[in-house]
Amino acid sequence: MNKIKTLKTTIAAITIIMAMSCKENKQDAQMNTPEEVQKAKEQTPDVADASFVDGMTGKAWNNYLQVRTALVESDAGTVQTVAGNLAESFGEQRAELKSLAQQMADSDDIEKQRELFSQFGQQAENLFKNGLSEGTIYKQYCPMAFNNTGGYWFSDVDEIRNPYFGDRMLKCGSVTETIEK
Numbered sequence: 001m002n003k004i005k006t007l008k009t010t011i012a013a014i015t016i017i018m019a020m021s022c023k024e025n026k027q028d029a030q031m032n033t034p035e036e037v038q039k040a041k042e043q044t045p046d047v048a049d050a051s052f053v054d055g056m057t058g059k060a061w062n063n064y065l066q067v068r069t070a071l072v073e074s075d076a077g078t079v080q081t082v083a084g085n086l087a088e089s090f091g092e093q094r095a096e097l098k099s100l101a102q103q104m105a106d107s108d109d110i111e112k113q114r115e116l117f118s119q120f121g122q123q124a125e126n127l128f129k130n131g132l133s134e135g136t137i138y139k140q141y142c143p144m145a146f147n148n149t150g151g152y153w154f155s156d157v158d159e160i161r162n163p164y165f166g167d168r169m170l171k172c173g174s175v176t177e178t179i180e181k
Contacts, residue, residue, distance in 0.1 A: 050135035050156055057131035060089040060097075064124065065156055067104065071117055071163035072170070076110040083113070097123055114164050118151045128154055132181045139177035144169065152176070 052058040063086035070078035083104035090098035100120040104113050128137060138155045145151030145164035153163055160173040 050137050051133050052128075052131040053133045054131065056089055056091075057127060060086060060124070061128060061131075061137075063089055063101075064120075064128075064154065067117060068153060068155065068163045069161075071110070071114055072161045072166055074110055074166035076108050076113060079110070079113045079117075080105050080108060094127075097127070114151075115146070117153070117163060118146065121153050125154075129179055132179060134181050136178060136180045138175050139179065140173050141176045142169075142173035144172055 050061060052061060063082055066082040067079055067086060070076075070082055083101050087098050087101035087105055090101070092098075097120065100116055100123060104116045104120070107113050107116070125139075136156075138158050139152060140155055140160060141150060141152050142162050142164055143150045145162075151164050155161070158175050158178070160171045160175075162169055162172050165172060
């Protein structure tokens with residue numbers, strides 16, 4: 001949590017510096033009060049505490065989480081957009097992950113997207129686990145997904161938000177592994 005507070009403070013400070021630099025040519029630039037700095041810090045969203053060994057894995061993780069959220073919300077259009085971003089995360093050395101993400105982006109069928117997401121998670125497991133340099137990620141499982149054959153996914157929080165059923169069975173599942181560095 002200290003990292004999050006430090007990050008919030010840093011973001012607030014950068015925001016203030018940027019705002020001040022925009023007023024650089026004006027003589028009436030004002031300093032922000034401590035209360036204004038605190039308010040800016042409180043309005044800065046928390047970020048997941050997972051960090052990765054390289055930018056590609058970090059970008060892929062963030063896009064993966066956005067796809068998962070869109071699936072939880074049963075929003076096929078957003079899945080298409082974010083999966084397209086996810087596909088762009090990968091070069092030819094990760095052709096299978098790139099292909100699965102692109103297939104999600106190309107489909108407007110939410111059930112097909114969910115199947116591809118499950119396949120993507122299976123293929124990305126080692127990337128996420130081995131690429132984690134700091135923080136925690138959670139491997140979660142729903143036994144009822146895919147006609148009771150089950151399905152896994154990864155999350156940045158231990159709270160279950162099932163991407164395979166959305167609001168039909170939002171909390172169906174459990175944490176099967178906590179990966180920490």
